Amino acid sequence: MQKSNKVSEAVIRRLPKYYRYLKDMEKNGVQRISSRELSDKMGLTASQIRQDFNCFGGFGQQGYGYNVSELCNEIRKILGLHKNYNVIIAGAGNLGQALASYVGFERECFTIKAMFDVNPKLIGLSIRGIQILDIDTMRDFIINNDIHVGVVCVPKNKAQEVTDAMVECGIKSIWNFAPIDVGTPDNVAVENVHLSDSLYTLAYKMNEI
């Protein structure tokens, strides 16, 4: 029943949020939920929720609602979180280390295989069992270890260069934290995370209120 029409970016951006709420409910033993209840919890409209879910097929049942764990599983699959991904982090500075220490990712399907840096003081250290290696060895490591995701935590002026190296070695997605929009070929997914953008938006809102 999967609709083959292209799913809009707006819907995709909401999927992780649904997943977050559903996972939480599942953990708390909630077995069923209606679009109405979910809309109250999440601050969306019930109509939007039903439309969103219907992009992927009918997960609910009339007169009943949605089975929480079933729905949660479906969304997990849609997002691709039922698979396993090998991850490396380029740049073992504060942010790189913070991401490496974040247990949440491991609990899902992402396994951080190594970190890379240029700093000799960092090379050789381990963060939560994840080794920091010389960035000169990154290319070989990617090629030999079936790495799917490259996290970019290097300074702005090295971000595109590091990204290019990852892409050349066959990485299929880039999660970039450098404060610049890195580019990739069409067949390599990229998420440019701009923490400062979010802070600036907050400044705007704070002054508007």
Added chain:
Amino acid sequence: MQKSNKVSEAVIRRLPKYYRYLKDMEKNGVQRISSRELSDKMGLTASQIRQDFNCFGGFGQQGYGYNVSELCNEIRKILGLHKNYNVIIAGAGNLGQALASYVGFERECFTIKAMFDVNPKLIGLSIRGIQILDIDTMRDFIINNDIHVGVVCVPKNKAQEVTDAMVECGIKSIWNFAPIDVGTPDNVAVENVHLSDSLYTLAYKMNEI
């Protein structure tokens, strides 16, 4: 010439991106730019750029384009980045420390005044000159130090509680990194940053390609 009509969320979310590109151009000595050139650089349409800027008034000149540093300044003001903000960070774990170490924020208008934690091993330490204090002293600190922004980097189950404390002590905006949507009263701005949402979106895209 400021339009008083409410500016849409979509436009506001693009402002920091404009700011980022313009600041960069200014630093590189670019003096003028047309909506067309900017659209090429940023991957937007020229039409959208002109419309966005016109929400706030006419910053350009026909036949010429926009003066980069003038435009950059205007956007800085619109975002409220010409003011100064005092910031505290609740939670001095890896992410809290990473944010504290991020020089970029200091270079703008945000001054991190202190960090707070429950962990006795962390209390008393300093990160880049920023002291880590006992979280029990946070309320008094906020009240006595004119704090504008509260950054929440505590575990999920403490996030709302810490937010509430901040709000009660008069903080005007919350930048939350805990993996839960914290709520605030209407007169307190909030940005819930969900790093994992971005990673999950990346997983989706990677599988879709």
Added chain:
DNA sequence: ATGTAATCGTTAAAAAAATAACAATGCATA
């Protein structure tokens, strides 16, 4: 000084997204 090309601001049109409406369906209860 004049004409041409460039480019904005603004209005109009198109596309996308969100919301509302409602018929169809299955659950729950008597």
Added chain:
DNA sequence: TATGCATTGTTATTTTTTTAACGATTACAT
């Protein structure tokens, strides 16, 4: 087993957002 109620899936409507079009204005070259 039959009836009513709840709730979905889906279609229609409204709203928002994006894109296109174009007249007005200015820089720049001749």
